[in-house]
Amino acid sequence: MAEKSDHSARGDKDKLSLNAAWSMAVGGMIGGGIFATLGVVFTVAGQLAWLSFVIGGAIALLTAFSYAKLTVHHKESGGVYLYLREEGHIAAARVAVWALLIGYTLTVAVYAYTFGAYLSEALNLGSWVRPTAAVVIIAVLCGVNLRGVNESAGLEIFVVWAKLVILLVLAVIGLIHWAPAQLEPSHSLGAGESGLLGAVVGAASVFMAYEGFQLLSYDYxxxxxxxxxxxxxxxxxxxxxxxxYVLVTLGVAMLVGANEIIKDGEVSLAVAGRAAAGEPGFIAVTVAAVFSTASAINATVFSAARLAHRAGEHGALPSVFERTIGKNVPWAAIVLISGVAALLALFGGLDPLVKAASFVFLAVFATVNFFAARLDDKNTWVGGLGFAGAIAAAIVLLLHMVGVL
Incomplete structure (x- = not known):
């Protein structure tokens, strides 16, 4: 989240275009989303894994309308925390900023875990590489953020379009070999429901794959x-x-089959890349995953730390989050978020991290939809439907996490 004072004198030509805004939203979602969650969603939803991404996407799309509505209404950067605070909902704002901070920290841990997994698969040096690489990349990008360095819009556009090309080529190669039987996993691998209920559980379980578009609300x-x-x-x-997500899910399944996706987990896309184009395909997907997850870690720590700093100044978070160095760099927030995320990446498994992050963002998005629905205009039904969808998905996920579903 950029500080207003840093950019108040910028000309319009130096500001973000629609292409940059779209690329930032897409980059925020794909950053670790499809790379990290494909194995999880196939394990839960089976042959309807693709439908899970449609259902989750529908809830995210309704929430995007609501986020945009609140942002345009307030005409100010800050996201749901600031909007709730400005409307006088101080207690709700406090809860929202804590939830966002937890969600972003879990997300950074997922991205780092995925980064380590792809690097470990590429180097083939042993199981110690994954946790080591996860902690190292967080530490490196923590240092980058402490220096006050953030990605340029031009670099973000390039990285996003490069990985989109790689993912779409992978999907197309897979779809050429269309074989629906490849979507059906063996239940001996622990695959869950394959019906509509499984698709709903899958959508809720990997909802964090749609986290990220709301970062645009920090850049108004x-x-x-x-x-x-x-x-x-x-x-x-x-x-x-x-x-x-739908094209990649179907394409990768055609290339390696649902069983391999479940077995290979977070590195299944790299394995599919090898099946599609040999070692060049494996390397291309691995490079895309490594750069994508690293970029997502950097952007998430950058935005989350500045959100925490602003909330600390307002008294919504402990005063430690107010501490800065240099040109107003919130060092305490950066170090705390990075440190907790590194511990989670080191000791937490991918499946629980993904599901915990998904639950947090479903709760946050339900709040956004609720307050957007309260604005007096002709589209209140969008927020209402988004609220109902997010709440329903959160309940389904909670029941799944405690073993009822």
Whole structure:
């Protein structure tokens, strides 16, 4: 989340275009989403894994309308925390900022875990590489953030489009070899329900794959024609990601089969890359995953730390989050978020991290939809439907996590 004072004098030509806004939204979602969650969703949803991404995407799309609506209404960067605070819902704002901070920290841990897994698979040096690489990449990017360095919009656009090309080529090669039987996993591997209920559980379980578009709400002042670009960037970003997730899910299944996806887990896309184009395909997907997850870690720590700093100044978080160095760099927030995320990546498994992050963001998105529905306009039904969908998915996920479903 950029500080207003850093950019108040920037000309319109230096601000974010619609392409940059869309790329940031897509990059925030794909950053670790499809790379980390494909094995999890096949384990839960079986042959309807693709439908899980459609259901989760529908909830995310409704929430994108609500986020954009609140952002345009307030005409200010800050996200749901600031909007709740400005509307006088101080207690709700406090809960929201804690939930966001927990969600972002869990997400950083998932991205780091995935980074380590892909690097470990590529180097083939032993199981020690994954946790070591996960902790090292968080430490390195913690240092980058402490220096106050953030990705440029141009670099973000390049990275996003590069990985989109790789993922789409992978999907197309797989779809050419269409074989529906490849979608059906063996129950001996622990695959769950394959019916509609399984698809709903899958959507809830990997909902964190749609976390990220809301980071645009922290960049309202950084955009050209912000009302239009925030709205279009979020909404079209989610639509684009739904299409990509469905195509990749189907394409990868055609290449290696559901059983291999479940077995290979977070590195299944790299294995599919090898099946599609040999070692060059494996390397291309691995490079995309490594750069994508690293970029997502950097962007998430950057935004989360500045959110925590602002909340600390307001008294919504402990005063330690107010501490800064240099040019207003919130060092305490950066170190705390990075440190906790590193511990989670080191000792937590991918499945529980993904599901915990998904639950947190479902709760946050339900809150966003609820307050968006309260704004007096003709589209209150969007927020109401988004609220109902997010709450229902959160309940389903909770029941699944405690073993009822």
């Amino acid at each position: 002042e950084e955009m050209r024609d912000p009302d239009r670009n925030v709205r279009h960037g979020m909404i079209w970003g989610v639509i684009g990601v739904i299409v990509i």
